[in-house]
Amino acid sequence: MTACHEVVNPDLMVSIKDGSYLVALAGQPNMGKSTIFNNLTGLNQHVGNWPGKTIDRCSGQFHFAGKEITLIDLPGTYSLTANSPEEIIAREFILRERPDVVVAVVSAANLERSLYLVSELITLKAPLIVALNMMDVAEQEGLRVDTDALERTLGVPVVPMTATRSTGTSVLQKVLDQTLLRELKPNPVVPDIRSDHRQIVDELLSEISGFIPIPYPSEWIAFKLLEGDHEITRLMQAQLPTERWETVQTILKAHEDAFLAIVSARYEWIEQLIRVSVIHPRLGQIGITDRLDRWAAHPFWGLAILASILGLVFELTFSIGVPVQSWLAHQLIAPLTSSLSSILGGAPVWLDSQVINGVMGGVGAVVSFLPIMVIFFAAFGLLEDMGYMARAAYVMDNLMHMMGLHGKSFLPLFLGFGCNVPAVMGARTIDSRPARLLTILVAPLIPCTARMAVVAFLAPAFFGSQAILVTWGLVILSVGMLVASGALLNQVLFKGQRSAFIMEMPLYHIPNGRTIGLLVWQRSLSFLKKAGTTILAISIGVWALSVLPGGSLQTSYLAQLGHFLEPVGRWMGLDWRLTVALLTSFMAKENAVATLGVLFGAGGSSLAQQLAATYSMASALSFLTVSILFIPCAATVAVVRQETGSWRWTLLNISFMLALSVGAASMVYAVASRIGM
């Protein structure tokens, strides 16, 4: 193995002088390999390309204990399977050039990831040294790596290092010297596979032995064939006689899953190494997360906690948001409306009506519920920032799985909190087109923030102290509809087929006031921008339709449209004004409130009072029901069109939501009327 010779390999162009040694530096990208290379070689480096490749090839020399050592920095690789040119270069170099030593650079802070390459390197003939780099990072993360235990279990030298501070470089040089002088007696422990697969390896070996080209180790070739390595497959196909190759192929086809066993054995090997040498912190943030998740992610208690948190958010909204909203309406919107009215005293009637009824009635009503939105944004921003929202999605999805629903049809739930657009897009992961289309159909049933805000504005006006219960009931109704639709999908389309979701949970942490403040600010600004654009335009449009052609609301185009639709509205106990308000919510959900503001000529809390005085509780409950289940907003419809690629399916989606919302609201109205609400 000693490189006391002059070698010029035509493929890899490595030239080393007589009496010098060849050492290869291997490792995954970002493990600090180049820093170690620089520490060892200093300025004595040469940078070129690997022959025929555009990949950098760094080589350098250094002297230690009277020896000249040529160091080759191999390209960063994750494994020795031919997945990339880098991996082919690295393994071909080690196999063909037969370096005197291979130094595998691994990260002490991430052994799970970086030991995989070592699990492959250790099976090769070249003596191996493990440079355990980034010890400082591991320490910062609270990880304790027992280097001696790792060395004993691996059976090869392990050198702890912090290359960025040049710590450990001299020890590495010393261990390298001892290895070159064969003073150390390594006893590498290699990953092994299950006995049934061992039999297959032996079977393959008996077929290929005698045909394996130098310098490839026979068992390594057998493993790579089972792993499906295309380079080695091609190589062996060229080496073996046709009949022998056909036999090999038959063995490989019969054991297509063998690669899993091989890779699995490597992870088992890594797991054993980590178990004996790494102490993971279970205190601090991770410990707290584990303890909290025993409750927050529990199938039953998790749901109870979620329901309580939702209740608390509603309580906060109604106890803080509604009084502030009322104050805003009385102290800002109403005086502003009066001032504008005075200013416009001499202006044409149509202009006065447009500004006061159209702009202030519509936009004013929507702007006045900014405090409610701010509380929503702050509450959900807080839950999001402290890491709770992922748990909320997890327990909900868990519940749905317990009900026998297919996972993929409920992916949207993970993505749909807050907005239906990502909910619809979540259906992209479903392979079957019918299942994807039908999932898109039900995805908009997830209650979005805008719908919740409308409910939060109207529920206290109609139901006073019972608003929390009503809001809760509406959320449960919406989720219930989603569950029922999903269950139907599962039975019809997936027929009980199982699929899985895996999600990475964020650690809980103390929320950052600045982050939440910024989030609330940005979302509030977006909301106000929307009020000043979309809602303003719709409000003016609604106002125009409410005064044209003759100036009277009762004979207006809007009233005509409302009266035309009134028979449908009547099923739900809605008059034409509520029906029209519902229709305008298509452009943006908040328009329902803006339209009512225009039609009642009032904004803010006076609108709430007028609504409460005008409608029965049965009609109010019906209106809130239809609002929360109504057809999705224009942005969601556009995404449905984009994702389905068809107007037919888009219209079907609208029709489905329309039928569902009208049907549910009609039933709610019938029951509520019967019990005297």
Add this chain to the structure above:
Amino acid sequence: MLERLLAEIRLGGTWTTAALARRLNTSIEMVDVMLERLVQFGFIQSIDPSCEDVNCTGCSLIGHCKKTPQNGKRLWTTSRLP
């Protein structure tokens, strides 16, 4: 190890990496690297819920939804289990 992870995933349902780690009596980091390997094999796929290519004009949450609810964390689903 990888085979045991696959066996758990084959059962279906919703998993967190922490729950899988508990089932396999290993660390979350170990589950994490094995999931990456399963993605490489094409058995599972990671999901990117980003909706940047969608015109969300009119939505008051515009630009913020991609942060919700997984808050930058990763999500996988099964695609072609062996």
